[in-house]
Amino acid sequence: MRAFAELLEDLVLTQSRNRKIELLLRHFRECRDPDRGLAVAAITGDLDLPSVKPALIRELASEVSDPELFRLSYDFVGDLAETVSLIWPISQAGDAPQSLGEVMDLLSRASRSTAPAILRDLLDRLDASQRYAVIKLATGGLRIGVSARLAKQALAEFGQVDIGEIEELWHGLTPPYTALFAWLEGRAPKPVSLALAPFRPVMLSHAADERDLETFDPAEFMAEWKWDGIRIQAVGEGGTRRLYSRTGDDISRAFPDIVEAMNFEGTIDGELLVRDAGGSVAPFSALQQRLNRKTVSAKLVREYPAFIRAYDLLRDGNEDVRALPLPQRKERLDALVATLPQARFDLSGPLSFATLDELRALRENPPEPVIEGLMIKRLDSAYVAGRPRGLWFKWKRDPQVVDAVLMYAQRGHGKRSGFYSDYTFGVWRGDELVPVGKAYFGFTDEELKRIDKFVRDNTVERFGPVRSVRADADFGLVLEIAFEGLNRSTRHKSGIAMRFPRISRLRWDKPPAEADRLETLEAMLS
Numbered sequence: 001m002r003a004f005a006e007l008l009e010d011l012v013l014t015q016s017r018n019r020k021i022e023l024l025l026r027h028f029r030e031c032r033d034p035d036r037g038l039a040v041a042a043i044t045g046d047l048d049l050p051s052v053k054p055a056l057i058r059e060l061a062s063e064v065s066d067p068e069l070f071r072l073s074y075d076f077v078g079d080l081a082e083t084v085s086l087i088w089p090i091s092q093a094g095d096a097p098q099s100l101g102e103v104m105d106l107l108s109r110a111s112r113s114t115a116p117a118i119l120r121d122l123l124d125r126l127d128a129s130q131r132y133a134v135i136k137l138a139t140g141g142l143r144i145g146v147s148a149r150l151a152k153q154a155l156a157e158f159g160q161v162d163i164g165e166i167e168e169l170w171h172g173l174t175p176p177y178t179a180l181f182a183w184l185e186g187r188a189p190k191p192v193s194l195a196l197a198p199f200r201p202v203m204l205s206h207a208a209d210e211r212d213l214e215t216f217d218p219a220e221f222m223a224e225w226k227w228d229g230i231r232i233q234a235v236g237e238g239g240t241r242r243l244y245s246r247t248g249d250d251i252s253r254a255f256p257d258i259v260e261a262m263n264f265e266g267t268i269d270g271e272l273l274v275r276d277a278g279g280s281v282a283p284f285s286a287l288q289q290r291l292n293r294k295t296v297s298a299k300l301v302r303e304y305p306a307f308i309r310a311y312d313l314l315r316d317g318n319e320d321v322r323a324l325p326l327p328q329r330k331e332r333l334d335a336l337v338a339t340l341p342q343a344r345f346d347l348s349g350p351l352s353f354a355t356l357d358e359l360r361a362l363r364e365n366p367p368e369p370v371i372e373g374l375m376i377k378r379l380d381s382a383y384v385a386g387r388p389r390g391l392w393f394k395w396k397r398d399p400q401v402v403d404a405v406l407m408y409a410q411r412g413h414g415k416r417s418g419f420y421s422d423y424t425f426g427v428w429r430g431d432e433l434v435p436v437g438k439a440y441f442g443f444t445d446e447e448l449k450r451i452d453k454f455v456r457d458n459t460v461e462r463f464g465p466v467r468s469v470r471a472d473a474d475f476g477l478v479l480e481i482a483f484e485g486l487n488r489s490t491r492h493k494s495g496i497a498m499r500f501p502r503i504s505r506l507r508w509d510k511p512p513a514e515a516d517r518l519e520t521l522e523a524m525l526s
Contacts, residue, residue, distance in 0.1 A: 001126070003031050004039050004100045005133035011144040020146055024154035028181070035100040037176025040155070042137050044148040046175055049107050051115040052138040057084055060120055064089055075464055076411075081139070084123075085132035091124040100137075101176075107138060149247050159184025164201040164385040167248055171195045196240035199233060199248040200267055200314055200322075201385035205392035208376060213356055213395070221376050222326065223351045223359060226394055227309055228284045228370045228485065228499070229273040230291070234308055235315075236264045243272075254293045257301050258308060261344035264336060267315040269383075270308040270348070273370075281370045283487040284499055307344050310337050311375075314383055322383035329383065363395055369485065369525075373397045399482040400524060402516040403507060405433055406477040409455040411465040412440065419448055420455040420467060423503070425479050426494070429518040433471055434494040436521060439481065442503030451477070451506070471512060478507035478515050486525050496521050 007027045011020055028036050041047045061070050061084045070087060077083045097103050103122065110118045119138070123131050136144075149163075152170065156163040161184065172193030173180055182188035231246040241262040243252045252259050255272070274290070276282040282304070289304050290296055313333040314322050321329055330350075337345050351374075353359045363374050373396035381391040404425035412421035422440040426433035443451065454469075454477055461468040470476060482504040489497035496518070 001097050001100050001103055001130055001133070003027065004035065004042075004137075005129045007039060008133050008136060008144055009129055011146055017150065020150060021154045021157060024146075024151065025158055028154070028158045033178045033181060034176030037178060037181060038100050038104055040151055040177060041175035043144070043146050043151045045140060047104070047137070047140070049110075049138050049140075051110045051112050052107060052119060054080055054139050056116060056119065057135055057139070060084075060116065060123070061087060064120075081132050081135035084135055085128045088123055088128070088131055096125045096127070096130065097122070103134060103137070107134075147247070148249070155180070155184065162385075165190075167201045167385075168198055169193045170248060171198050171242075171250070197235040197237040197242040199235070199242075199244045199250075201248075202231065202233065202246050202269065203312075203383050203385060203392060204387040205375065205377075205394045206387060206389065208374075208393040208395040210360075210395075213359070213376075213393075216356070216376075218354055218356070218359070220379060222379055223353060223362065223374050223376050224311070224348045225351070225366065226372045226375045226396065227271045227273060227281065227348075228372050229271040229281075229287055229309070232270060232272040232308065233314075234258070234262055234268040234270065236262050236266060238265075251291075254290055254296050255306050256296065258306050258344055261341045264340060265317045266313065266336060268308065268310050268333070268336070268345075269312040269314060270310040272306060273309055274304045274306050281368060283370055283485070285487040285489060285497055305343070307346065309346055309348050311348050312383060325380045325382065326377055327379055359395075363397060366397070372484065396484075399484055399504075400486075401480060401482050401504060402427065402520065403478050403510060403514070404436065404481050405471045405512045405515045406451075406455075406469055406479055407433055407435055407471050409451075409467050409469055416448075419452045421448055421452070423451070423479065425481060426471075427516045427518050427521060429494065431473070434518060435492060436494045436496050436518075437481065437483065437498035437501040439479075439501045439503050442482075443506065447506055473513040474511070476512035478510040478512055479503050480505035480507055486521060488525070494518055494521075496525070 007023060010023050014020060014023070027039060031039070038047070057080060065087050070083070073087055074080065074083045097106070106118055106122060122134060126134060152166045153163050156166050169180070169191055172195030173191065179188065179191045183190050232251070233244040233246070235242050235244065241252070241259045242250055243255055243258055245251050258272075272287065274282045274286040276286065286304050287306070290300055290306060310333055313329045313336065314320070316332045316336065321332060334347060337347050351362055353362060359374065359376070373394060376393040376395060378391050384391065404427050406423055407426045408424040409420035410422040412419055422438065424435050424438045426435040455467055458470040459467045460470050480503070481498070481501050483498040483501040485499040487497050487499060489495060491497070
């Protein structure tokens with residue numbers, strides 16, 4: 001158990017992707033089964049402890065400490081696991097569990113009625129770092145900066161295999177992955193995936209540089225629009241139908257309307273989008289209403305009808321077609337999509353161009369605002385997992401930029417829990433500021449410290465972990481905000497919400513009165 005606690009602590013404290021992989025590799029080498037596999041499952045979100053909820057942990061913490069002290073501590077720290085692990089009284093309750101497997105066995109056997117006593121006894125027997133790890137494990141909210149894909153990459157490096165092999169096996173495996181580790185260590189043959197309709201690693205693109213594009217021969221490439229949805233993979237095999245995100249997460253339950261229409265054998269690569277009332281592609285905010293849900297209501301399905309704009313074909317029936325050149329895959333894709341319900345599937349068609357100038361004109365003047373730019377693909381490209389060089393490129397439109405004024409600041413999480421690092425900003429409507437977005441990245445650590453001091457020195461009101469900051473025509477902090485697009489929004493007082501906002505520059509030099517006005521953003525929508 002101590003090894004898992006130390007792993008989490010080390011992962012939280014490092015930002016380097018390579019260093020995180022090194023830490024995982026060390027853990028895989030030094031820990032035995034089933035602990036190392038359970039650690040992987042915790043990181044990838046494949047553990048479920050339904051009897052232990054955050055509300056139970058808050059209740060227990062209030063019982064063993066002064067409730068007001070806990071409330072104030074939680075407000076300051078901003079992280080439940082960190083707060084409880086530190087505020088929990090030192091106890092001599094007995095020997096602590098030695099392994100992660102022992103802890104998981106205790107928690108997995110807990111019922112709603114027995115969970116409070118089991119968890120309290122467990123927290124009594126652990127030290128602060130192990131309590132932190134257990135609470136993170138129990139609530140499923142690790143927040144350690146390690147994605148499921150990064151964990152799979154570490155597994156691939158551990159076994160010196162391609163990550164594609166891990167991803168194609170993944171949905172046929174279950175924690176604690178003992179057969180997987182046996183194969184990666186050379187002690188057993190590669191596991192045979194028994195899962196139907198498995199995820200297959202996606203092919204990714206490189207950002208295009210216009211200087212590079214000047215060397216391209218247009219006759220060797222095709223172009224199509226880059227739509228503002230989410231990349232998906234729709235797989236039908238032996239009557240099993242699954243819809244995956246680009247990272248291999250199964251999102252089928254959130255899109256039953258799509259799954260119902262997947263009456264085919266094969267694997268389609270495409271973009272998941274939502275239609276508006278007029279049948280056009282709706283803004284990304286509409287798609288967000290259906291993302292990250294375990295179930296979806298009939299009302300949401302009616303109001304936000306989803307469909308797939310198909311890009312490519314990986315498997316046609318039982319035949320793997322990834323090695324075929326792009327035009328042949330497209331031809332087969334056309335034939336397959338023609339057999340599917342038009343309300344749920346359509347094609348991403350090629351764009352006509354003969355020169356770079358014509359391609360540039362397409363990028364700068366898309367027919368719909370939800371188009372992010374262009375995808376440019378070599379005609380002779382096979383479908384290759386990962387991000388191979390020289391085959392696929394994305395040429396996005398330049399981000400839009402406005403000057404906004406900081407209005408509210410919220411304390412961050414993890415290593416930022418001591419700083420006000422999440423910022424809500426607004427623009428002028430008449431003589432008042434109205435919020436249009438929120439950003440929490442785009443600045444350096446030194447800039448963060450300076451903004452944090454500004455927030456603390458100029459707080460007007462406090463609302464738990466959120467502070468309202470002085471912001472008027474004569475005083476305030478102007479933030480230059482870059483964003484990918486704008487949507488109409490009934491949730492914002494301004495009626496506008498930003499897509500992918502980030503802070504591109506701190507304008508300490510600019511008076512708030514000179515920040516942008518709501519009319520400027522409304523003009524961008526038209």
